[in-house]
Amino acid sequence: MHGRLKIKTTAQQKAEKELKQSNQLTQYKASMSQILLHRNCDPFDPVSFKICAGLLSTNPDIYTLWNYRKEVILREKHRYEESDPAAKEDGDVDLKAFDGLLEKEISLTEDCLRANPKSYSAWYHRYWVLMLHSQPNWQQEFALCTKYLSVDDRNFHCWDYRRQLVNRIGITLPVEIKFSTERINNNFSNYSSWHYRSTLIQLNEQCIEEELELVKNAVFTDPGDSSAWFYLKWVVTNPALGKETCQELLDTLEQLQELEPDCKWVLLAKGWLMKRLHVKDYAVELYTQLIHLDAMRKGLYRDLLQNCIENS
Amino acid sequence: MTEHLHDVVLPDNITEELLTSQHIDFIKKYGEEQNKFEYGMTDYLRLSGMYWGLTALELMNAGVTDTQDAIVEYIVKCQDPDSGGISACIDHDPHILHTLSGIQILAMFDKLDAIDIEGVVKYVQKLQQFDGSFSGDKWGEVDTRFSFCAVMILSILNRISAIKVQKAVKFVKSCKNFDGGFGSRPLAESHAGLTYCCVGFLSITKRFDVLDIDNLAWWLCERQNPSGGFNGRPEKLPDVCYSWWVLATLAMLGKLTWIDGAKLQTFIFACQDQETGGFSDRPKDVPDPFHTLFAVAALSLLDYENIQKVNPTYCMPQHVIDRLQLDPKILPS
Ligand SMILES: [Zn+2]
Numbered sequence: 001m002h003g004r005l006k007i008k009t010t011a012q013q014k015a016e017k018e019l020k021q022s023n024q025l026t027q028y029k030a031s032m033s034q035i036l037l038h039r040n041c042d043p044f045d046p047v048s049f050k051i052c053a054g055l056l057s058t059n060p061d062i063y064t065l066w067n068y069r070k071e072v073i074l075r076e077k078h079r080y081e082e083s084d085p086a087a088k089e090d091g092d093v094d095l096k097a098f099d100g101l102l103e104k105e106i107s108l109t110e111d112c113l114r115a116n117p118k119s120y121s122a123w124y125h126r127y128w129v130l131m132l133h134s135q136p137n138w139q140q141e142f143a144l145c146t147k148y149l150s151v152d153d154r155n156f157h158c159w160d161y162r163r164q165l166v167n168r169i170g171i172t173l174p175v176e177i178k179f180s181t182e183r184i185n186n187n188f189s190n191y192s193s194w195h196y197r198s199t200l201i202q203l204n205e206q207c208i209e210e211e212l213e214l215v216k217n218a219v220f221t222d223p224g225d226s227s228a229w230f231y232l233k234w235v236v237t238n239p240a241l242g243k244e245t246c247q248e249l250l251d252t253l254e255q256l257q258e259l260e261p262d263c264k265w266v267l268l269a270k271g272w273l274m275k276r277l278h279v280k281d282y283a284v285e286l287y288t289q290l291i292h293l294d295a296m297r298k299g300l301y302r303d304l305l306q307n308c309i310e311n312s
Numbered sequence: 313m314t315e316h317l318h319d320v321v322l323p324d325n326i327t328e329e330l331l332t333s334q335h336i337d338f339i340k341k342y343g344e345e346q347n348k349f350e351y352g353m354t355d356y357l358r359l360s361g362m363y364w365g366l367t368a369l370e371l372m373n374a375g376v377t378d379t380q381d382a383i384v385e386y387i388v389k390c391q392d393p394d395s396g397g398i399s400a401c402i403d404h405d406p407h408i409l410h411t412l413s414g415i416q417i418l419a420m421f422d423k424l425d426a427i428d429i430e431g432v433v434k435y436v437q438k439l440q441q442f443d444g445s446f447s448g449d450k451w452g453e454v455d456t457r458f459s460f461c462a463v464m465i466l467s468i469l470n471r472i473s474a475i476k477v478q479k480a481v482k483f484v485k486s487c488k489n490f491d492g493g494f495g496s497r498p499l500a501e502s503h504a505g506l507t508y509c510c511v512g513f514l515s516i517t518k519r520f521d522v523l524d525i526d527n528l529a530w531w532l533c534e535r536q537n538p539s540g541g542f543n544g545r546p547e548k549l550p551d552v553c554y555s556w557w558v559l560a561t562l563a564m565l566g567k568l569t570w571i572d573g574a575k576l577q578t579f580i581f582a583c584q585d586q587e588t589g590g591f592s593d594r595p596k597d598v599p600d601p602f603h604t605l606f607a608v609a610a611l612s613l614l615d616y617e618n619i620q621k622v623n624p625t626y627c628m629p630q631h632v633i634d635r636l637q638l639d640p641k642i643l644p645s
Contacts, residue, residue, distance in 0.1 A: 001350075002551070004598045006585070021349040028353060036403050062356040063449075064404040070451060124453045154545070156501045163499060191546040195501040198490035226534065226546050233527075234490045296540075297533050299569035 031055055035068060043079070044072045053108050060112040060119035069105065070128065076101055077132065095134045105129045110144070117148060123157045127164070138168045153183075154192050163199075176200055181214065188218040191227040198231065203238045209245065211235050216249070219265070223256060229265045236272050246273050264294045271304070283308035318547045319537040323595055326582045330611060332618070334589030335604060336374045339365045342601055350600070358401040359390060363413040364605040370420060370629050371608050371620045384423045387414045395438075396431025397449070407449045408439060412461040419468050420632050433471045436462050444479030455496045456487050460509035463516045464626060467638060477517055484510050485522045492528030504535055504544040508557040515564050515625045515640040525565055525643075532558050533570040540575030541594075551593045552583040556606035556627070559613050563624035566643030573614045580607050 009017065031051045038045040049072060052065050060066075080098045109126035112119060130136040142165050148158045166176055177200050183193040194215075201211060212235050218228035235241060236249065250273045257266045267290050274282045287305040291298045342351060342365060354361060362383065369375055376383075390399045390410070397406025398414040411432060418424045439446045439462065446458035459480055466472045486498045487510060493502025494510035507528070514522055535542040535558045541550025542558040555576060562568050582595045583603065590599030591607035605627075612622040621630040625640035633640075 001598055001600045001602070002593050004592075006592070006596055006598050018349075025349055025352040032355075059353075063407060064356065064399075067405050067449075067451060120453070120455070124451075128451070154548070156495070156503065160497065160500050189547065192501055195489065195491075199499040230491050230531070230546070296536055296538075296572035296575060297570060299571070300530065300533055300567075303570070 028055070035065065039068055039071070042075055044075065056108065056122075057111045057115060060116050060122040063121050066121050066125050069125070073101065073105065073129070073132065099134055102129050102133050113148070117152065117155055118157060120157070123161060127161070138165055141165055142169060153187070153190055156192065159192055159196060173200060184214065184218065188222055189225040189227050191230070194227055194231040198234060203235065203240055205240050208235060208238060208240045212241065212245065212249070216252075219269075220252075220256060223260050223263045223265060226265065229269065232269060233272055236269070236276065243277065246276055249273060250277065262293060264290060267293070275308075280312065283312075318543070318549055319539045320541065320550060320594055322539055322579065322582045326578060327584070327586060328578070328581060330581070330608075330616065330619070331584055331586065331589060332372050334586070335584070335591075335608070336369060336372055336589070338585075338589030338599065339369055339601055339604060355401045356404060357410075359387065359398065359410040359413040359417070360400065361601055363416050364601040366417055366420065367628060368601065368605040368608050371605075371612055371622055373618065373620060375420075380421050380423070383417065384421060384426050387418060388426055390414060391427050391431065393428075393431070395450070396428060396433070396435035398427075398432070405449065406435065408436065408446065408458050408461045408465075409448065411435060412465050415465050415468055416626075416628060419636060420628060422635070424469070429469055429471075432465065433469060433474050436465055437474045440475050440480065444476060444481070444483035446480070456484060456494060456506050456513070457496065457509045459484055460513045463513055467516050467640075468626075468636060472516075481514070481517055481519050481522065484513050488522070488524075491531045492524040493531050501545070502531065504532065504542070504554050504557045504561070507532070508561045511561045511564055512625050512640075515642065518641045520641055520643070523565075525567075529562060529565050529567040529570060532562055532565075533567070536571050536576065540572065540577075540579035542576070549594070550579065552580060552591055552603050552610075553593065553606040555580055555610035559610050560624040560627065563613050564640075564642050566645040568613065568645055577611065577614055577616070580610060583607060 031054075035048045035052050038048040041048070049069070052068060055062060056065050077098055080095060106126060106129055109122050109129070112122040113126075116122065130141065141161070145158055145162045145165060148155060149162070152158070177197075180193065180197045180200055183190065184197065187193070201207060203211065215228050215232045215235055219232055236246065250270060253266055253270050253273070257263070257270070260266055267286055270282075271286055274286070283305050287301045287308075290301045294301070366376060366383075386402075387398065389402050391397070391414070392399060392406040395406050397408070398411040399406045400410045414427070415424070415432065418426060436446075439449070439458065441447060441454060445454045446462045447454050448458045462475060463472060463480070466474055484494070487494045487496070487500065489495060489502045491502050493504075493507045495501050495503055496506050511523065514520055534546070535544070535554065537543060537550045539550055541552065542554040543550045544554045544557065559568070559571070559576070562570060580591070583591045583593070584607070585592060585599040588599060590601070591603040592599045593603055608619060609622045609627055612619045613624060622628070623630045623633040623640070624642060626633055626638070
């Protein structure tokens with residue numbers, strides 16, 4: 001159970017709640033028995049199928065119910081195919097009626113996702129159904145994905161789904177990189193956007209300066225936000241980044257430090273760069289400062305300091 | 313500098329000790345009285361729920377003895393004779409998550425022989441995909457959690473060679489990200505829970521060479537917020553279950569000293585329900601067995617008094633892991 005605040009109730013409220021819950025539980029048990037009893041009916045029992053949809057809309061994690069629906073769908077597919085054996089042989093079955101069933105299923109998953117946008121089962125069922133559709137509307141899926149990302153831009157199910165769709169629709173890499181740049185410029189402090197970018201970019205001599213510019217812009221705009229610093233570390237620890245550029249960045253970070261003397265991220269970044277540039281004798285001062293600024297992780301800084309001393 | 317607080321404020325009246333007897337009570341009564349509704353409505357995760365509760369009890373030195381036979385009998389009934397997989401409860405479908413929970417409980421009771429072990433091995437074997445990944449059941453959803461379940465199950469049964477281990481490692485490796493962490497599938501964002509699964513997988517298969525240990529451990533220790541609690545991803549709120557996912561991973565990597573154990577302990581204590589017992593995800597939320605296990609297990613890794621030692625890879629009591637003669641890779645700190 002996540003994020004459910006405990007509420008104080010009066011004795012009467014408690015009794016009312018218990019009665020309501022007891023009815024709800026009886027109802028749930030009756031529904032489950034009804035569905036499981038009719039699970040193997042062929043043709044399927046529309047009443048059970050409908051009750052099942054209702055249960056999933058309130059709780060999409062009852063995984064066996066999704067399995068029931070998949071079984072029904074596969075049996076129906078078979079039925080449509082058998083009804084037109086000639087077409088089946090040509091691989092040319094008119095599956096319009098079957099597609100109709102699938103579309104209802106797609107809209108059911110949408111109801112479920114509205115109630116619980118993080119349901120693994122509902123996302124998976126949606127994709128599974130679309131793969132059976134004779135003409136899946138991937139553009140519509142893409143629009144849905146964009147809509148959900150605008151509601152919660154950290155929902156990793158959505159990002160995963162987007163990735164699958166990009167491949168299906170045939171969106172090119174440059175277009176997707178442009179999308180990523182827009183997202184990042186729109187909000188520097190979204191770790192999911194930075195992650196997504198890291199999966200699109202292959203760091204090399206041609207692009208690394210540009211990446212550094214983008215992430216530098218982010219950390220200088222808002223040095224207290226952690227997201228971009230992780231990306232910065234990825235960029236500056238890559239050998240493709242030239243020494244001269246590293247030195248320039250180090251100088252700029254010194255200036256930033258004067259403005260933000262208590263920002264641990266600036267110090268950490270200086271550490272990454274000085275290590276790369278083989279600067280001598282920086283470690284004691286840097287890590288002593290970090291131990292002071294970020295005492296929760298003093299064990300980390302002590303280890304890093306120890307490493308520096310041993311390697312010098 | 314803008315402050316970026318994605319954190320909770322701890323209440324003033326935190327009990328600085330573990331309310332052990334209340335927690336034992338909470339678990340034992342789960343399903344009776346106050347939680348009847350919760351219990352009844354969560355049959356679709358029953359076996360995992362039993363694993364959470366029973367392991368928490370064992371770690372608090374209150375392992376059940378009188379109901380063991382009934383529990384074993386129940387698990388036996390949950391095994392599907394055709395596929396060999398185990399379901400969450402009777403009449404529901406087999407799934408690798410519940411197969412693992414069933415195996416973990418039976419291993420704890422030293423009753424693995426009660427079920428058809430060959431059936432379980434075949435079930436897991438069949439779920440491995442061509443690319444080395446595992447699906448959760450026959451319907452094909454792939455996730456790194458399932459790779460971890462597969463090697464946990466098979467190592468407990470001493471049958472890890474039943475699957476293509478190298479291919480399985482290759483798949484998990486393909487889920488590693490720029491920050492050193494892991495997601496649920498290739499290219500998916502790092503998440504502390506899935507990172508725990510992947511590092512646990514590599515601990516069992518003894519393949520830490522796949523990891524960028526220092527980079528990953530840094531990302532993990534940055535999950536600790538000023539409140540002392542851990543989040544699962546940057547800029548997310550802390551949650552007591554991440555105390556386990558993050559801490560256990562750091563324990564496998566030998567980096568427990570990289571976080572503030574005292575502050576974490578305070579956060580965990582703040583999540584215990586002083587009235588009913590049990591732990592919730594955050595202070596003042598509704599408690600449940602899931603968060604209770606992971607809070608207690610995290611306290612075990614912090615060497616809290618009177619809690620049994622837990623194994624960071626398997627999230628099972630260390631004495632069970634020793635009896636099974638399992639030796640997952642765990643780096644010294
Ligand atoms: Zn949680």
